[in-house]
Amino acid sequence: MRAYIIRRLLLLIPVLLLVTVIIFCAVRFIPGDVIELMAAETGVSENPEAAITLIKHQLGLDVPIYVQYGRWLGGVFRGDLGESLWTGRSITEELGGKLPVSIELGILAIITGLVIALPIGIFSALRQDTFGDYVGRTVAILCISVPAFWLATLIIVYPSVWFGWTPSMEYIPFVKSPLRNLEQFIIPAILMGMVMSGTTMRMTRTMMLEVLRQDYIRTAWSKGLKEGVIVSRHALKNTLIPVITIIGLQIPILVGGAVIIETIFGLPGIGRYFIEALFRRDYPVISSVNLIVAGVVMLCNLAVDIVYAYLDPRVQYR
């Protein structure tokens, strides 16, 4: 068990290194140089060449790309993600303030997603190809198909047109006022949860269908067990194991959803931080956010694998 976890953690290192290379290279090829933007902003019209060289040197962009990469990576190993090119503030500190917002949003989204997905998925499987199943599957696919950004827009537009109500756009921290914080988070969380619930619901349904065809379910029937017992004790337990995996796999999508939802609802999480950095070509911020998020995603995947092996006695650590 311990050896397995250590081995998996060691395997993370090359993958994370590859992530940094992909991100670092991609970011450096972004045209519309940050230097030109900055030089234009500071208004150095006479002798722009010199200004550009100066700014480049100050930001450490005047050395070859592999040296830049080495410097950045060195910083990463020391827990220093560098500074924003624009504000000069430490990215590590900035992320420290923004991560909790996104994590809270993510956890609430997973909870709402499961609350929607599991009952409908199980029901749909038990009543396969009936009217109820069609309704359930339609709901599931609608959840995946309806663009979250559109629903979010509608939630902002229509209530304000009809009732003059708009969701609060000012962030209220949880420690300050837990109730108002939750009130603010609940709509974004439901929207994100919906996207998740679609996939989870389909997975639950498919796994349930598969499990219901197994021999041990037939045995349970032949023993004369009641339907409720068969479903809850024999089928459900085996259904939920793969469902856990699908929750883990959806975390990247969840993070992507956070970008949109945080932007629309004005929540100061890492999604919005990332979008703003992209618009301003803030290289270190783009790389760092990508790296942190990729790391979180991989740790979540590892956690899912461990939980999976713990829950399913057929899976062995190797």
Next chain:
Amino acid sequence: MARIEAFPSVEEAKRRSFLADLFIRLFREKPLGTVGGIIVLVLLLVGVFAGLIAPYGYNDIFVGPRLSAPSPEHLLGTDQLGRDLLSRIIYGARISLVVGLSVSAIAVALSTIIGITSGYFGGKLDMAIQRFVDAWLSIPPLFLILTLIAVAGPGMLQVILVLGVLFGIGQSRIVRGAVIGIRANTYLEAATAVGCKAGRVLWKHVLPNVTAPIIVLFTITMGAAVLAEATISFLGFGIPPPTPSWGGMLSESGRRYMLMAPQMALWPGLFLAIVVYGINMLGDAFRDLLDPRLRGGLGRYDKVKRKIKQCEGNQAEEVMDGKLSNKDQ
């Protein structure tokens, strides 16, 4: 009885091509999938004949009514520049169609190449490719898309290429899994034994046997691609105006006027949702039809239950022998 018709006899199946058979089964067995198929067909027709269907051009500006409510001249009203919303939505269907089809084509081609090579040859090559795919998959897709779009610049071609590569690399896993699933089969060994070169084995023996997941992949990718294009256009990184992308119509510039003219927020998103819904429904039905794991066994759960309740006593043995699935059909 309906189930017997659904499974054609061997001779009948041989006469029909694989795809024709798939669509016939879709129509017979999957009502929801059929609805999805009809939606996709309508999208196809509207996209191809947008020029004939749309009452006006997508960029024709009308001097009088800006942000006007629906009227006989402008069935869905006009936008902030006085352009006919219905015409823009109809042309938007063409954008979604082109993006959806070309992204799926690129993605499926790429994931087939990567997946088949990685899965069939295995070993160190597979190990290296898979670690790269690991890294690729652990970066959230939207982050990767936006970063790559920032590199490629805005524009339809760039969006198509970025999305195609993104989905292609990520989904190569599915093809690889399918290839590994059939790799141990003796027919591949036989092909190699009679002297087939690797290329021929891959093309003639591996590829045809992983067609099912590839078809499913194509449909799933199409829905995801249409949605992804709309999302990045919405965020302002995708297809630049005045091209009428549904996502772009909902973006920042559109949202500013939405409080004055709520129809601008409603329609593009509604059609987007319907189209993606149709594509996903179709993909789902294809997966159900093509997934071998969902066939066989005792058959449908509710029928088993009914049957078991019926046959107390003498028939019970028969049911437990698994003959039910045949008798019941």
